[in-house]
Amino acid sequence: MKKLIxxxxxxxxxxxxxxxxxxxxxxxxxxxxxxxxxxxxxYPQRDGTTSTQDSPMDQAIREIVTAELGRADRNVIxxxxxxxGRAVGDNTDSTAETTPQNNPESPAVHAARHSGExxxxxxxxxGINRIGILGAFTGIISNFGCDIVNxxxxxxxxFFTMVLIVDLVPLSEQNVSFxxxxxxxxSEAKKFGVEAMLMHEDVLKxxxxx
Amino acid sequence: MFFSDNxxxxxMQMVAHERLDIRTVTMGISxxxxxxRSRRELEKHVYDKVCSRAGRLRETVRTVEERYGIPIVNVxxxxxxxxxxxxxxxxxxxxxxxKALDRAAADLGVDYIAGYSALVHKGATPGDIxxxxxxxxxxxxxxxxxxxxxxxxxxxxxxxDAVRLMGxxxxxxxxxxxxxxxxxxxxxxxxxxxxxxxxxxAGAFHGIGEPxxxxxxxxxxxxxxxxxxxRLREEQPDADxxxxxxxxxxxxxxxxxxxxxxxxxxxxxxxxxxQHGIVDLSLAPTPTEGDSVANILEALGLxxxxxxxxxxxxxxLVDAVKKGGIMASSSVGGLSGAFIPVSEDLGMIAxxxxxxxxxxxxxxxxxxxxxxxxMVGIPGDTSAETIAAIIADEMAIGxxxxxxxxxxxxxxxxxxxxxxxxxxxxxxxxxxxPVNTKHSHGFISLGGRIPPPITSVKN
Numbered sequence: 232m233k234k235l236i237x238x239x240x241x242x243x244x245x246x247x248x249x250x251x252x253x254x255x256x257x258x259x260x261x262x263x264x265x266x267x268x269x270x271x272x273x274y275p276q277r278d279g280t281t282s283t284q285d286s287p288m289d290q291a292i293r294e295i296v297t298a299e300l301g302r303a304d305r306n307v308i309x310x311x312x313x314x315x316g317r318a319v320g321d322n323t324d325s326t327a328e329t330t331p332q333n334n335p336e337s338p339a340v341h342a343a344r345h346s347g348e349x350x351x352x353x354x355x356x357x358g359i360n361r362i363g364i365l366g367a368f369t370g371i372i373s374n375f376g377c378d379i380v381n382x383x384x385x386x387x388x389x390f391f392t393m394v395l396i397v398d399l400v401p402l403s404e405q406n407v408s409f410x411x412x413x414x415x416x417x418s419e420a421k422k423f424g425v426e427a428m429l430m431h432e433d434v435l436k437x438x439x440x441x
Numbered sequence: 442m443f444f445s446d447n448x449x450x451x452x453m454q455m456v457a458h459e460r461l462d463i464r465t466v467t468m469g470i471s472x473x474x475x476x477x478r479s480r481r482e483l484e485k486h487v488y489d490k491v492c493s494r495a496g497r498l499r500e501t502v503r504t505v506e507e508r509y510g511i512p513i514v515n516v517x518x519x520x521x522x523x524x525x526x527x528x529x530x531x532x533x534x535x536x537x538x539x540k541a542l543d544r545a546a547a548d549l550g551v552d553y554i555a556g557y558s559a560l561v562h563k564g565a566t567p568g569d570i571x572x573x574x575x576x577x578x579x580x581x582x583x584x585x586x587x588x589x590x591x592x593x594x595x596x597x598x599x600x601x602d603a604v605r606l607m608g609x610x611x612x613x614x615x616x617x618x619x620x621x622x623x624x625x626x627x628x629x630x631x632x633x634x635x636x637x638x639x640x641x642x643a644g645a646f647h648g649i650g651e652p653x654x655x656x657x658x659x660x661x662x663x664x665x666x667x668x669x670x671x672r673l674r675e676e677q678p679d680a681d682x683x684x685x686x687x688x689x690x691x692x693x694x695x696x697x698x699x700x701x702x703x704x705x706x707x708x709x710x711x712x713x714x715x716q717h718g719i720v721d722l723s724l725a726p727t728p729t730e731g732d733s734v735a736n737i738l739e740a741l742g743l744x745x746x747x748x749x750x751x752x753x754x755x756x757x758l759v760d761a762v763k764k765g766g767i768m769a770s771s772s773v774g775g776l777s778g779a780f781i782p783v784s785e786d787l788g789m790i791a792x793x794x795x796x797x798x799x800x801x802x803x804x805x806x807x808x809x810x811x812x813x814x815x816m817v818g819i820p821g822d823t824s825a826e827t828i829a830a831i832i833a834d835e836m837a838i839g840x841x842x843x844x845x846x847x848x849x850x851x852x853x854x855x856x857x858x859x860x861x862x863x864x865x866x867x868x869x870x871x872x873x874x875p876v877n878t879k880h881s882h883g884f885i886s887l888g889g890r891i892p893p894p895i896t897s898v899k900n
Contacts, residue, residue: 263443352510353444355453385446394449410507428453430510437698439448 238264248273266380288312288369291379291395295365298384314366350399351380351432352409354416358425360391367423368395371415376401396432452695456511460664460732461696463703464725465515466502467555467640469647469655469718470494472521480534484541487526491518491545491554494654494715499550501710505703513703518546519645519657520556528568535575536582543583553628555587555645560635563597563890573603576610580625581617587643593633593836595843599891604836607631608829608885611850615821619854622862627816630847631832633839638719639775644812644847655718656708657775660700661725664732666692666762670740685741686761693765697722701770721775722766723811724758726786728869734758734779735788746788747798755779756809763811776845778811784851784864784871785816793872800831800874808838813846818862818871821854828852830881841894 238260241249248271251257257265257272265272292311356368365382372379378398385392402412413429420427455461475486499516506513520526520542527535539557546554557579559569576588590607593599611631615623630644637648640657647655669692673680680688700720708717726733735746738754759778766773781803783789792798800817807813813835819828832848839846851871853862862871 353449355449357450357453381443383446385450387446387450392446392450394444394446396443408507413507413510426457428457428510430452430456431508433702434509434511434699435444435448435452437702438452438695439444 236261288373291382294382352397352399352429354395354429356393356425356427357390364423367419371419372397375412455665459668461662463513464661465517465640465659467517467519467657468495468498469519471653472526475526484538488541488545495549501707505706516551517642518551518554519647521647522558524559524569524572532571536578539579539586543585546585553587553642554585555642557586557588558646560591561603562591562594562600573610577613577617580614580628587628589630589632589644591632591635593840595840595897598893599836602888604833605829605885608825611828612825615852615854623853626851627868630849632847633836634845636775636845640721652716654715656704657718658700658704659721660696662696663724663726663734667737686757689761690765693762694769697766697769719772719774720770721777723776724779728785733786733788735786745792745797747792747802752805755806776811780812781806781810782815783817784869790872814848816849818851818873819876821852821856823852823876826882826885829885
């Protein structure tokens with residue numbers, strides 16, 4: 232039987248990363264706690280690597296590629312990242328950015344994250360599935376330095392729908408307005424001929440949680 | 442906290458396809474700090490106070506709109522009933538002061554400023570009368586001023602002298618704005634039991650029991666409710682009234698919560714002394730396909746709005762909307778329910794044109810809706826007494842049923858039954874409806890006060 236890790240136990244662990252071994256299972260509250268506190272969760276059993284270098288973007292890519300192709304090893308993820316980097320015209324080595332080690336939290340971001348302030352947006356993309364669509368959007372988001380904290384996809388009346396939850400704290404840190412971010416995302420959607428909508432998480436929380 | 446795909450998609454669809462929006466963010470501003478000033482001082486004072494309180498309003502609303510991704514359609518201002526502010530001034534002072542308010546709204550980029558109002562349900566002061574007499578000139582010479590007069594309450598009864606005066610006034614307002622098809626009347630509401638915190642113009646004002654400055658929010662969403670009912674009936678063809686009513690409640694809850702979020706945030710960003718006031722969830726139609734209260738009633742199984750069963754269906758809708766709203770926020774106020782304006786609802790216009798909806802049926806519907814006879818076009822040659830009698834009927838419904846009721850009649854000069862009058866924009870197109878040709882002169886000329894009902898004595 233697997234052992235359940237609760238929010239309390241995760242808090243007691245006290246480190247910045249937590250390895251979810253095969254025999255462990257995380258309670259939803261613990262997962263929320265981890266994302267709130269910026270604790271990185273490592274799932275060694277999922278890809279067979281120790282993956283201590285996993286950035287949120289890597290995690291997002293892994294989840295999607297696994298869902299699409301059934302597997303995602305480190306080489307595949309690197310290839311997707313490199314492709315995304317090229318697609319968005321990023322000349323820097325795409326593996327060198329967005330990893331927390333190379334992009335340490337600034338005091339402002341740290342303060343915002345740890346004061347319990349949550350500033351996240353929900354991005355939904357609906358349309359006909361096309362190659363590179365997820366890569367393009369994740370590329371834009373990572374260009375703004377934002378984390379993708381959750382990704383899911385589904386098919387609604389024949390249309391492919393992706394839902395991404397994006398951490399916006401880095402935007403305010405860089406003095407980039409939400410509007411600029413939105414414009415970039417929406418213009419990308421136009422390029423792909425899909426419908427994208429961006430909404431603050433608080434709206435969904437107000438409407439769907441009592 | 443993450444959301445299920447269904448929750449996200451439902452919300453996005455509400456905004457993208459079902460026209461969920463915040464219909465208005467209305468700042469209520471007290472002008473009770475005005476007495477003892479001369480006309481010139483007062484002009485300066487009302488302009489300065491409105492501009493100082495609302496100076497950052499539009500910009501703040503844009504910030505909140507951008508932040509949450511929900512469209513905020515209108516930004517408006519309401520003020521203390523001007524009859525109280527201007528009491529004691531001369532007749533010639535009213536128009537310049539109204540113009541100062543109009544100028545403030547124009548400079549702030551706000552489309553309407555409401556509160557050119559008088560409360561005369563038990564009797565009128567000389568100031569109230571002067572304000573009412575200034576309405577034709579004020580409403581035809583300003584663009585943004587909205588006026589209202591409360592002529593009845595459940596506690597006080599109906600002031601029939603005021604009703605008679607309003608019949609005459611509505612006619613002269615229409616005449617004064619004859620060159621613009623009597624548009625002045627679209628900015629004038631006659632009320633019973635008027636709420637003091639209503640964010641929706643033209644009937645808004647900032648009540649005397651209110652704090653200095655508040656942010657009231659009007660949320661709408663006939664499109665959301667319509668789509669939800671259609672989906673429910675497709676998925677669950679055997680859903681009965683109880684199930685449907687429950688479903689409407691859930692939708693109303695969600696919409697109200699979005700409104701509350703916006704209201705709180707606007708007030709928080711503006712900072713003290715500005716406070717969050719109320720959320721008013723009213724299904725307010727716009728002349729756009731699918732954004733119609735009439736279509737909701739038709740989705741409940743009526744061939745066309747106005748037929749038998751319409752009043753019952755509307756009663757169920759309004760009640761469910763109120764209950765969902767009450768559950769969502771402890772500061773629900775204003776009118777909260779469903780509006781049934783004729784010109785602003787494509788379904789209502791179609792029903793008038795096909796003959797399914799008459800003025801008499803509309804009157805019955807106002808007994809259960811949250812406003813009253815709203816944006817109803819009548820022939821230009823309707824007499825002042827008949828207009829007063831239509832108002833009196835509505836006031837009686839409001840008084841006896843302890844409910845707010847408003848009358849916004851448009852006796853369009855020169856128009857006859859069957860004409861369509863186009864005001865454009867949110868005001869829409871008004872079909873001219875026939876009124877009863879038998880006169881009511883004798884009854885209206887009685888004057889005096891209709892005493893309040895026995896149920897008003899509750900102490």
